[in-house]
Amino acid sequence: MRITGVETLHYRFPLDPPFRAAWDPVPRTEQDATVVAVHTDEGVTGYASGDHLPDRELLERHLTGVDPLRTEVVREIVETVDFHGGRPWTVEAAVWDAVGRALDTPLWKLLGGRSERILAYVSSGELVEPDERARRCAELRDRGVRAVKLRFHHADWRDDVAVVERVREAVPDLEIMVDANQGWRMPGDREPRWDVGTAAQCARAIEPLGVYWLEEPLRTDDLDGYASLRRLTSLRLAAGEMARSAQEARDLVLRGGVDVVQTDAVLALGIGGCRRIAALADLAGRAWSPHTWSNGYGLVVNLHLALAVSTVPYLEVPFDPPGWSAERRDWMLPAPLEIAADGTIAPPPGPGLGVTPDFDALERWRVG
Numbered sequence: 001m002r003i004t005g006v007e008t009l010h011y012r013f014p015l016d017p018p019f020r021a022a023w024d025p026v027p028r029t030e031q032d033a034t035v036v037a038v039h040t041d042e043g044v045t046g047y048a049s050g051d052h053l054p055d056r057e058l059l060e061r062h063l064t065g066v067d068p069l070r071t072e073v074v075r076e077i078v079e080t081v082d083f084h085g086g087r088p089w090t091v092e093a094a095v096w097d098a099v100g101r102a103l104d105t106p107l108w109k110l111l112g113g114r115s116e117r118i119l120a121y122v123s124s125g126e127l128v129e130p131d132e133r134a135r136r137c138a139e140l141r142d143r144g145v146r147a148v149k150l151r152f153h154h155a156d157w158r159d160d161v162a163v164v165e166r167v168r169e170a171v172p173d174l175e176i177m178v179d180a181n182q183g184w185r186m187p188g189d190r191e192p193r194w195d196v197g198t199a200a201q202c203a204r205a206i207e208p209l210g211v212y213w214l215e216e217p218l219r220t221d222d223l224d225g226y227a228s229l230r231r232l233t234s235l236r237l238a239a240g241e242m243a244r245s246a247q248e249a250r251d252l253v254l255r256g257g258v259d260v261v262q263t264d265a266v267l268a269l270g271i272g273g274c275r276r277i278a279a280l281a282d283l284a285g286r287a288w289s290p291h292t293w294s295n296g297y298g299l300v301v302n303l304h305l306a307l308a309v310s311t312v313p314y315l316e317v318p319f320d321p322p323g324w325s326a327e328r329r330d331w332m333l334p335a336p337l338e339i340a341a342d343g344t345i346a347p348p349p350g351p352g353l354g355v356t357p358d359f360d361a362l363e364r365w366r367v368g
Helices: 056-063 071-084 089-103 130-142 157-170 196-209 223-232 246-254 270-283 296-309 359-365
Strands: 003-019 028-040 045-048 118-123 147-151 175-179 211-215 236-239 314-318
Touching: 003 056, 003 089, 003 359, 028 089, 045 089, 045 296, 056 071, 056 089, 071 089, 071 270, 089 270, 118 175, 118 296, 130 147, 130 157, 147 157, 157 175, 157 196, 196 211, 196 223, 223 236, 223 246, 246 270, 270 296, 296 314
Parallel strands: 118 147, 118 314, 147 175, 175 211, 211 236
Antiparallel strands: 003 028, 028 045
């Protein structure tokens, strides 16, 4: 089997009313997404999405003729394109989907098969008042959810801590992750980042609240800062969702002392690269658990890999209705992913990623 072509289809999904992401100063009125199709000479096509693919022609030129079963060759080729251009990892995910389809095996099993299901931690997206967040979290707990992630992004981090306190009071049996959103910024956002002192004060304030981890309290590249913070708090530290290279992710673990590295397989390093980082983290007594905020397809890709290799009992599932519902998150999928009554989530059944795009249904949002 050989790769014969790489195709992209572009879509734009309207968000009305707008989604007000805590980390984005501009309300989101639409979501752009690209479906990547990797074709082979045996009629097997793999699909993926999660980010745009501006380097399609370059990738097609270098991947045409490659056996998709040689996934490390594919990873190395895509890595060279990543260095010079955009984040091209959706094409690697599509190759893995093709491999799974050719072998009639779901990707989570092909990659290692550690687990068939994983506990979801529901990842909030908007800033709301403490009582409203507590109400939403209690509702999630009643639906079987066992863990949530709360967003920090108020001008004064103490106002964010007040939300954690209120949620902990309302749902004492719920696991809580906290995302400080200091690792990177949206284009044009010049808001100052936290320094080590601020991060340490915040960490100490939430330590008594039983927080599972504190995510991205510092810039991703502040390795010395992370090493210092590691010595100042007992909380697990998580970071690295947008790490551009394997070296960045590696150094967060080995030099920064980060407990959980969070590279996203469709945005950073790909399935093959994230699998390597997960193994490194495991050998160092740390863990890998991916960021999954792209679209429903990107969530599915990371879900498969987490089931295969992650040692963290939870996986991020973006869900914060009404602003970010399962229908908004998964508009590219034939059907939304559902969290089961026991708080776990599993990918769609079937070979590869278990998803075949419904192009007829998507056509109404096609833009290219």
